[in-house]
Amino acid sequence: MSLIVTLARMEALASGRSQPLATVRHRHLSERPMVFVPLTTAGEAGAPLGALLGTDRAEPRLLVVPQPRNRDLRFAFLAELAARLLPHLESALDDVEHEQHGDEESELCADAPQLLVPNQPGVEFVRLLGRSMRFRRTAQDDPDAPHPVPTQVPLLGRWLTHYGERSRVPGSALLLSMTELLGRHWATGQSQLEDQHLGALLGWVAASDRDVEARDPAGQLRWPPAGPATDPAFDNHLLAPAVERYDADVPGAERQVRELIAGQLRPAWEDMWDGVELLRALPEGRRVGERWKRDRYSYTHHRDRVRAGEPPQPRRDDAVTAAAKLASREQAQARLDAQEALDDPLAMAARRLTGEAFAGEVVEVTPAWSEGKRPRPRPLVTVRSTDLPYLAVGGRAHRELPDGGRQSAELAAAPESGLFLLRLVSGMGRGKEPAPGSVPAAGDRVCWTLFEHSPRGGPGLPDPEDTPWTHGGPPVLGGEADSEASGGTGTTGGAEPHGRRLPAAREAAATDPAAGQADTAPDRVTTEDYL
Amino acid sequence: MTAARSSTAVRSAPSDNTSARLRERLTALRGGPDVPSRPMDARALAALAANPGCDRRALLDGAGVDKGALATALGAPAAFGQSQFAFVRGNAFEARVKAEGGAELIRLLCARTGETPPEAGQVSVPDLTADGPAGRTARTGIALREAPVGGWTLLDHPMLSLRIAGSPAWLEPDAVAVHPDGSWSVVEIKSFPILDGGADPAKVGAAARQAAVYALALEECLAEPPPDMPTEPDAPRAVRDSALLVCPVDFSNLPTSALIDLRKQRAATRRQLSRLTRVSEIAERVPEGTSFDPTGQSAMQLSASVDTVPAAYAPECLASCELAFHCRSQARATGAVTTLGRAVRGELGGLTTVETVLAAANDTGHETPDGAESAESAGSGDTGGSTEPNTEVGGEDQRADPAAAALRRAASLRAEALRQGPSTVTAPTPADETPGAGEACR
């Protein structure tokens, strides 16, 4: 955490109000995002309990599994979820633009549907739902398949898998969590751990006085968590008895379960939309559109894969695909860091603090030219700054020109502490004289970065992670960001790059006849799966 | 357990005295012999090992205080609990894994170790019932040693003990398997899934820490034969370095397994537990007559008692310690920076409260022009060149407390950026147009 962020948190704590961490909005926000607040059943992976979803704050759609252990009810939930979510996810398929890349023209969807969930576990749940749905068999796939599902279910599984996978690319915005969005733009006076509670985080940002830990005399939280996990006290004292009544066919029991679940979801639903409004009030960063274009490419490519009849994303990435994804995400992170700094003085301040950028005033400009047959302008610019960049003589610095172009310079000398003599080496046009506006004048304020403004990868090109699944592999489930953490868990796989993989289990999957089928075979289902 | 140590009685006589005194002291802190001691389980021990820096927790756990009841009495009840949905599912899964007289579980183990799985009905599952935890522990100790070499034995919910700061903690692993070579394996059955060969690293880590505690208890059992069985067994007994983790595979209720290497965790936990002998030192520093017994004390009195023991609150406590809400409100009241996260401490040097941090950050009285004043001049934009430059900024900063200097720089950079901020940034402009006046970088 940057010291600037730490400081903002302290100020928030001292003032009792959140403090800004950004002066612009750094993520794309759709005009009509799909807000999805899911709940899961405790103790079972990816078992849905209920959800509120919709694109209209006034009209949330409630989906409920009144008996979470009933397979048919769960499948009904998934079918209804598909019926509600797919129209949104497929709403932008046909409105296309055409992009020219050299000789090739490619189609690009003009927009992409956005999915917003409350928190990071919500994002993980979307991935898990996607994983649990995309291998399901429909009656068309196999008339004899046990428990066939409507065609929309595996299709939604593929979309959710794609959105979940995309969400791992830094700066992407197809699937976002509200806690991450708010946390990027505001500092609260609590820890990041506590910020994972959307209600608590929003309490700070919207300056509403709320105690999200308070319980009523019956022991129920007054401000339920924003899912996907429910509070155990809710499960044990309210939900379980209601489900029991449902099992016993007590009249009105289903309605009661629905009301209970709606009651848990509604505060988060309102918080989601409050969050959307707070974020809308921030002006969008100038480079957000460029990143969103990458998201649109990602969306378009997935559309093409589905249309081409490719099979669902397989279970695991092969080593090459995994490495390529990792590399592209690192690149995306560097690009995001650079773009945020260029778009936002507050993000730049953090880079200045760490010596990766410096800002100051031009005190002197001396025209100069390179030697050789065709002399080029190489003016010397003296900048005074109180910043402390890690820049040695001969080192490179970059700045953005007023017309949006880029300029590089090298440090010619540092005559005294706080003075930087820079030789401009690019961004001045082709002539002998520098293009107008390309050389700063004495008194101008300039800001130089030591980092590249667009670290590799041209703008608007698809990311390597968007190579077709058939040419690469499926998403990595489990999160490579955690590989470090899992290195310390003492698994025998700790030395592997992906320590979270349990080698023995993987072996099992390979040697187990049931799991060793094609990587897109349906999951094994046993009668005891649903207790 | 003390009886079992008779063989070392001569050497440890003085320390036995000490530990007897300590036990007495801890009993008094708990509220007297009538207040039942709350035994530590492996989860508590693993959590303890995760935050070993806290004296308060070490002493309360060491004294067997019911921290949940204490927190409630303090007016800050903990919010821990398990959903019965998870509970039911977990139990059903465990029952399934242990079906067929343990044969399924041994098969899962053999699949990982490469040993030959036994024929059906060839796993012996000894009866471990006995009175009280001490009795059950002794029974387990005997069963572990009586397990016939050359065959498989599965101990279903055995009881182990581990001495923590002089008093025994009772531990109940899901199972311990005795291999045909006589060695012992800890078995952990968890209900989180192994999905496509991977599992949640946080959960695997917690399971490994828990299994490491069991392995330590097995080591202790190995080192100290039960009293009724003092002679060396003829089989070469040893605790295996890996535990077997059994989890549901993917979205099913079918078990799959993995070996978790415990060596690192075991060493780390052993080190942290040995540090818990500090409990006696901590107890020494608590004023005579202090009691943590919630009955007969007001919340104020209780709080005063608890406060005699220093805490080390960090947000991680919220997930691992019943007293978290109490300690957090105290930490907040004193303005401790750690309420914002443990990592925060590192960058702030010796500054431990929000007040001192903010004072250092906004130290306008400081001689360096690096505070608000220079921020003013920097922020005044194109015409801001009139301020007399100070070229000694770097030198001054180096002489001063580096953390305070960094804070002042951070505060001034932040203030400058905010002044340039939203009010001056124009609405989003396409990259090819002239951007607004408040741009970060021109």
Ligand code: SF4
């Ligand atoms: S909550 Fe309090 S007693 Fe418990 S570990 Fe944290 S600081 Fe120590």
